[in-house]
Amino acid sequence: MQERKQVCFLKIDVMGVQFDNVTMEEAMERTATLLKTPGADYCVTPNAEIVYEAMQDASFARLLNEAALVLPDGAGVVLGSKILGTPLKGKVAGIEFADALMGYLAENGKTLYLLGGKPGIAELAAENLQKKHPGLMVCGTADGYFKEEQAVVEKINEAKPEVLFVCLGAPKQEKFMKAHQKELEVKFMIGLGGSLDGFAGTVKRAPRWMIRLNLEWLYRLIKEPWRLGRMMRLPKFVLACKRYARKR
Numbered sequence: 001m002q003e004r005k006q007v008c009f010l011k012i013d014v015m016g017v018q019f020d021n022v023t024m025e026e027a028m029e030r031t032a033t034l035l036k037t038p039g040a041d042y043c044v045t046p047n048a049e050i051v052y053e054a055m056q057d058a059s060f061a062r063l064l065n066e067a068a069l070v071l072p073d074g075a076g077v078v079l080g081s082k083i084l085g086t087p088l089k090g091k092v093a094g095i096e097f098a099d100a101l102m103g104y105l106a107e108n109g110k111t112l113y114l115l116g117g118k119p120g121i122a123e124l125a126a127e128n129l130q131k132k133h134p135g136l137m138v139c140g141t142a143d144g145y146f147k148e149e150q151a152v153v154e155k156i157n158e159a160k161p162e163v164l165f166v167c168l169g170a171p172k173q174e175k176f177m178k179a180h181q182k183e184l185e186v187k188f189m190i191g192l193g194g195s196l197d198g199f200a201g202t203v204k205r206a207p208r209w210m211i212r213l214n215l216e217w218l219y220r221l222i223k224e225p226w227r228l229g230r231m232m233r234l235p236k237f238v239l240a241c242k243r244y245a246r247k248r
Ligand code: UDP
Pocket: 116, 117, 118, 143, 144, 145, 167, 168, 169, 170, 172, 192, 193, 194, 195, 196, 197
């Protein structure tokens, strides 16, 4: 019989998405436990835009809530939790969590597969990541513009990774993880949006001072103005939190 995974953290509800109230260290501890037990657990990293999307789409909200680990990716979600009167400990940015996880994988000789991005991006990311984390074993890569999901699942399983980064953007990556959870022979997988572009160096992250002042969204908006429509979900999310808190 399979050992059941029984690590429980307090969940905090932010407009229907149940976040794990964890620090980066606690998220890493939890992941280390999930890596030791059987079953392909998946982790999601919703930001405020994604929570707003889940507010309009119950099936997407369910996909997020069924994850083994739900990390608050961004200051918007933390702000929402404060407005709702149940503050989260803080943000655990997906890209920073991935960085910590790769440090752990390199130290512990565990294998990683990178899925997503345009052709060539995952390979470039693997090269940079192996330089940054000496000893990191990237056992395979595939771009995110495939036609046959099943063929990709088989390709991943052939490479026998323990961890899988699924970087297809939301909600495609969450749907992929859920749909193939039973067939994927990995221990842990995580949806990381456009992170591979960042690791490959084709999309730069905001300067540190902007990240510190929670202005990463502004940097992305200046660099990628077509994101404005999507970003308008952030103020709508904050307003929705305020309205909900007032009603309660
Ligand atoms: N992407 C992909 N396959 C697709 C659609 C998107 O691999 O069918 C990749 C895209 O190349 C980009 C990432 O998914 O690297 C989405 O990035 P985005 O910044 O939009 O996602 P976010 O981090 O905002 O969720």
